[in-house]
Amino acid sequence: MRTLMLLLLVALTQAETNTGNCKDMLQGYLTGQLSSTLGAYQVEALRREFKSFTDVIEKSMKEFKENITSRVKTNTGNSSVVYTRWGKKTCPSNADLVYSGYTGGSHYSHKGAAVEPLCLPRNPEWGMYTGGYDGLKNYVYGAEYKTKTFTGYIQTIHDHDVPCAVCLVRQRTVVQMFPARKTCFKGWTLEYHGYLMAGHYTHEAGTTYTCIDSHPDTLHGGSTSKDGKVFYLVEALCGSLKCPPYVEGRELVCAVCSKE
Incomplete structure (x- = not known):
């Protein structure tokens, strides 16, 4: 049209x-x-x-x-886009909440793990199923922050479970996560900013870089370490990565931005 x-x-x-x-x-x-x-x-x-x-x-x-x-x-x-705000239960004021859920994914030790995290709704539905563990499946676990080596508020959420929110923003045509930025490039609108996280580099499971909100929420009753899907902060390492402008050992930020 x-x-x-x-x-x-x-x-x-x-x-x-x-x-x-x-x-x-x-x-x-x-x-x-x-x-x-x-x-x-x-x-x-x-x-x-x-x-x-x-x-x-x-x-x-x-x-x-x-x-x-x-x-x-x-x-x-009239165009709209949907994105996931990782680490929060709510959406920014300029976006509509589609649903608030639980962050999940594959276990950090599984070689056959799926790499991407999932935002699982709080009200799941079921099709046909068989109960009980049979070992011939893949699995979805809950997710935890692993942030004890950081500082400030983010250090205090170590081992807590990770919420998520799926957000709808109107009059936009594209949304993109920019690593190593806490502001958007010219012509883009900031949805949220935070810290870049992924699985630990020694773990068996592959992961994706995920932008966790800069002031993350936690799920009630989820402060005990149960592992599963885990999120660690991401640091810059010099070598092939140019330093400057990057600095060895600094944690990377991120920004999720949208554009008309």
Whole structure:
């Protein structure tokens, strides 16, 4: 639909140009060809009538073009994107909460682990199932923060379970996580910022870099270490990574940003 409207705008622009050319040709014909057979008064009267007619056409085309432009902008503005705010139970004020849930994923020691974390809803539904452990499956565990070597508030949430929130932000077309940034690049809107986390580098399971909110929440009753899916802070190591601008041993931040 958006593409069709844009094509209409191009066609209207070309039509306006063609209309101007036709107008000039007809006016030239009126003043040149007709002046030889009609008197000056009749030619002038025809010119006034013709100008009035073309003015009406041009006004109608302008209004139509403005209406189409408005519809294109409105259609673009209706777009929305969804993202997960890791480490929080709520969404930012500019976004709608789709659901609040529990962060989960594969166990850190499993070689066949799935790499991405999941935001599991608080009200799961079930299809067909068989109860009990049979060993021929993959598994989803809860997630914990592993932050005892950090500082400040984030140090105090060590071993606590990790919440998450799925958020809907309107009038946006794309959302992106930027590592090593706590602000967005020009033209982008900040959804939240935090610290880059992943699994421990010695663990069997592969993981993905995840942006955990800078002031993370915890789940009630989840302060005991049960492991499962675990999140460690990520540090910069110099070598192939250029230092400066990066600094050896510093924890990396992150920002989740959206764009219209």
